[in-house]
Amino acid sequence: MSGVQEEENDNEIMTSSPVTHIISTHQVGKTFKLYKKRVDRLKETFLPWVNNLHRPFQALTDVSFEVVRGETIGIIGRNGSGKSTLLQIICGIMQPSKGTIAVDGRISALLELGAGFNPEYSGRDNVYFNGSILGLSKEEITAKLPEIEAFADIGPFIDQPVKTYSSGMYVRLAFSVAINVEPDILIVDEALSVGDALFQSKCFAKFREFQEQGVTILFVTHSMDLVTRYCQKALMLNDGKAVAYGNAKEVVDIYNRTIVRCENSNGPTDSVSSEDAKEQIENLTGSTQQNDSEGVAFLRNEDENRYGNGQAEIIDVGIQSLNSVSQHTIVHGQRYRFWIKVRFQQDCQQPVYAYTIKDVKGFDISGTNTHYQEIDTGEVKAGQVVEVHFDQDMMLNSGSYLMSFGCAGFVDGTYTVFDRRYDLVTFEVVSDKQSVGMFDLGSHITVNLLDE
Amino acid sequence: MKYYPLSFLTTILERRKLVYSMARREVSSKYVGSAFGIVWAVAQPLVMISVFWFIFSIGFRVSPRNDVPFVVWLAAGMAPWFAFADIMNLATSAVISNGNLIKKTFFPSEILPVIRAVSGLFSHLIFVTIVLCLIGLMQMEISFYFFQSLYYLCCLFFLALGLSWTFASLTVFLRDIRHMVAIVMQVGFWATPIFWDINMMSGTVQKILKLNPVYYIIQGYRESFIYFTPFWHHPVYTLYFWGVTSLLFLGGMFVFARLKPQFPDVL
Numbered sequence: 001m002s003g004v005q006e007e008e009n010d011n012e013i014m015t016s017s018p019v020t021h022i023i024s025t026h027q028v029g030k031t032f033k034l035y036k037k038r039v040d041r042l043k044e045t046f047l048p049w050v051n052n053l054h055r056p057f058q059a060l061t062d063v064s065f066e067v068v069r070g071e072t073i074g075i076i077g078r079n080g081s082g083k084s085t086l087l088q089i090i091c092g093i094m095q096p097s098k099g100t101i102a103v104d105g106r107i108s109a110l111l112e113l114g115a116g117f118n119p120e121y122s123g124r125d126n127v128y129f130n131g132s133i134l135g136l137s138k139e140e141i142t143a144k145l146p147e148i149e150a151f152a153d154i155g156p157f158i159d160q161p162v163k164t165y166s167s168g169m170y171v172r173l174a175f176s177v178a179i180n181v182e183p184d185i186l187i188v189d190e191a192l193s194v195g196d197a198l199f200q201s202k203c204f205a206k207f208r209e210f211q212e213q214g215v216t217i218l219f220v221t222h223s224m225d226l227v228t229r230y231c232q233k234a235l236m237l238n239d240g241k242a243v244a245y246g247n248a249k250e251v252v253d254i255y256n257r258t259i260v261r262c263e264n265s266n267g268p269t270d271s272v273s274s275e276d277a278k279e280q281i282e283n284l285t286g287s288t289q290q291n292d293s294e295g296v297a298f299l300r301n302e303d304e305n306r307y308g309n310g311q312a313e314i315i316d317v318g319i320q321s322l323n324s325v326s327q328h329t330i331v332h333g334q335r336y337r338f339w340i341k342v343r344f345q346q347d348c349q350q351p352v353y354a355y356t357i358k359d360v361k362g363f364d365i366s367g368t369n370t371h372y373q374e375i376d377t378g379e380v381k382a383g384q385v386v387e388v389h390f391d392q393d394m395m396l397n398s399g400s401y402l403m404s405f406g407c408a409g410f411v412d413g414t415y416t417v418f419d420r421r422y423d424l425v426t427f428e429v430v431s432d433k434q435s436v437g438m439f440d441l442g443s444h445i446t447v448n449l450l451d452e
Numbered sequence: 453m454k455y456y457p458l459s460f461l462t463t464i465l466e467r468r469k470l471v472y473s474m475a476r477r478e479v480s481s482k483y484v485g486s487a488f489g490i491v492w493a494v495a496q497p498l499v500m501i502s503v504f505w506f507i508f509s510i511g512f513r514v515s516p517r518n519d520v521p522f523v524v525w526l527a528a529g530m531a532p533w534f535a536f537a538d539i540m541n542l543a544t545s546a547v548i549s550n551g552n553l554i555k556k557t558f559f560p561s562e563i564l565p566v567i568r569a570v571s572g573l574f575s576h577l578i579f580v581t582i583v584l585c586l587i588g589l590m591q592m593e594i595s596f597y598f599f600q601s602l603y604y605l606c607c608l609f610f611l612a613l614g615l616s617w618t619f620a621s622l623t624v625f626l627r628d629i630r631h632m633v634a635i636v637m638q639v640g641f642w643a644t645p646i647f648w649d650i651n652m653m654s655g656t657v658q659k660i661l662k663l664n665p666v667y668y669i670i671q672g673y674r675e676s677f678i679y680f681t682p683f684w685h686h687p688v689y690t691l692y693f694w695g696v697t698s699l700l701f702l703g704g705m706f707v708f709a710r711l712k713p714q715f716p717d718v719l
Binding site for chain 1: 467469470473474477481552553554555556557558559622625626627707710711713714716717718
């Protein structure tokens with residue numbers, strides 16, 4: 001296994017020894033056939049002269065990648081990019097329409113919450129059932145049951161029908177079974193996000209343990225932070241194509257870059273064409289310093305809540321990195337600029353510009369405005385455009401945040417909102433440092449041994 | 453793309469414990485939550501036999517045939533039919549009711565109809581027990597030929613399984629199959645010589661009626677429990693039955709294997 005370590009950071013592992021590659025896919029493609037009627041599918045299957053009743057839908061195209069035993073791979077991509085289809089193919093649930101896939105080891109998959117659970121039966125019965133689907137004997141499951149119960153930590157609920165479980169209990173039990181069947185490959189599809197923070201941290205501790213034991217982990221997530229923190233490698237899918245595979249941090253950067261590109265070129269649409277993505281990667285491999293103007297990654301929220309009298313209009317916003325650790329990912333501790341462009345429809349004295357950051361639960365975390373900070377914003381004439389910069393160190397801990405911007409002012413002595421755009425953008429902070437809570441006070445810690 | 457029907461059989465053998473435990477689940481889930489549980493499993497066939505016996509014996513005054521009490525003759529014929537109809541009706545939903553397993557776990561879906569067939573055997577066991585009780589009650593002769601019913605049970609299983617694979621997989625794409633099967637089973641009960649004697653009919657009609665492979669099993673059950681005739685006494689009919697059953701069995705495997713890869717796309 002000594003050679004494996006050296007190869008790990010190499011994106012282009014071309015050797016195909018079955019010992020090192022626990023999963024290898026070669027140009028895997030999946031075309032779904034869409035039919036108007038189910039009967040048409042039957043006709044096409046059994047009548048050799050009928051073959052034109054379907055409309056093809058290309059879910060995956062030429063996906064080739066190899067996974068070395070013991071690696072943890074994050075699979076990222078937007079909704080509909082083919083992540084789940086790929087996992088289903090790796091698990092053997094679906095057959096690829098093209099290409100080959102080789103998997104060498106026992107797979108334990110957590111593809112959906114409570115798949116393979118019968119809601120009428122008790123947790124314990126379902127553990128046996130799940131175990132027997134995975135090919136374990138009754139005795140083997142009985143032997144593992146205490147461990148499964150301990151990890152799931154659902155107490156006496158183990159003997160209650162699972163239909164009475166909360167979704168958190170569901171995922172705890174399901175995950176507990178999945179990890180306790182001694183898999184060679186563990187596949188987790190977003191399910192973990194249901195658990196609470198404590199359980200999640202327990203799961204990730206288990207991931208670490210698995211990594212040490214040489215268990216391969218594939219997991220799908222939308223949290224770039226989890227990918228950079230736990231995965232050695234990441235695979236990015238876009239429109240069913242594997243657009244990037246390699247070092248996790250680099251792939252996350254590409255991912256964020258494509259999102260920015262999408263924001264800048266296509267406006268607030270929800271699709272990145274894979275041509276765009278390809279171009280991004282070519283740019284990246286050419287020179288990392290290009291396209292500085294693109295700024296860092298954030299998503300524009302389509303369901304923003306906007307109000308105001310329209311006297312001024314926030315026409316554009318953005319986030320920009322002020323030092324060059326990563327151009328496209330918001331990294332904890334680095335310096336960033338939030339900027340807004342405001343076009344005024346009427347003359348205005350001393351307008352107020354503001355931003356607020358909330359967490360995903362809607363709790364206000366931080367915010368400020370030019371009025372609080374007593375900044376002279378001067379006089380603006382109708383038709384003029386003002387650009388405002390808010391520069392600060394990103395002291396938020398890793399996680400997803402929502403950002404609102406506003407522009408207001410005093411009209412005839414009354415505070416009037418010109419344009420307020422709530423939850424206009426979401427962004428994600430990644431961190432390579434463990435910490436508690438949402439905010440980092442930047443504590444400087446000294447430890448002194450006192451011996452008197 | 454290649455399919456190896458034989459791999460079906462090896463999968464069933466390899467996963468026989470899973471088949472058994474899932475079949476047990478299915479049986480118990482039928483009675484889970486009901487206070488009397490197993491009582492219903494006995495009550496249902498008992499009531500069915502009583503109703504038919506009452507209608508034909510008391511109502512239509514059907515006389516005992518060749519000194520055989522009508523109720524025993526009737527029950528021995530009803531036993532395999534109801535097992536067969538039960539399995540058929542259960543099988544149509546075998547795949548569609550387990551969509552979650554097929555889509556989200558690596559699960560050999562070909563065992564699902566097998567599970568339904570095995571779980572159907574439970575009520576059959578009760579039915580056969582009732583037949584044996586009736587035989588005891590009527591103080592009829594007891595014989596080793598009783599064990600010949602196991603051979604016919606085998607016949608029933610293979611016939612039902614082949615059709616189950618076909619119906620279970622077709623239903624995924626054509627939900628109407630479920631209702632069609634239910635109606636065919638209804639009609640089949642009246643069109644198969646179960647509560648009426650095949651000898652009532654002319655020779656030609658008898659020949660046509662015997663084309664129904666289920667009748668081979670019904671006749672076999674009666675021969676095992678009442679008439680004590682070995683199955684090799686009608687070799688042609690036996691050959692015919694196994695010919696048809698093999699075709700249906702292989703055909704079922706073929707259809708299922710052909711459609712199986714498309715299950716996750718549709719469910």
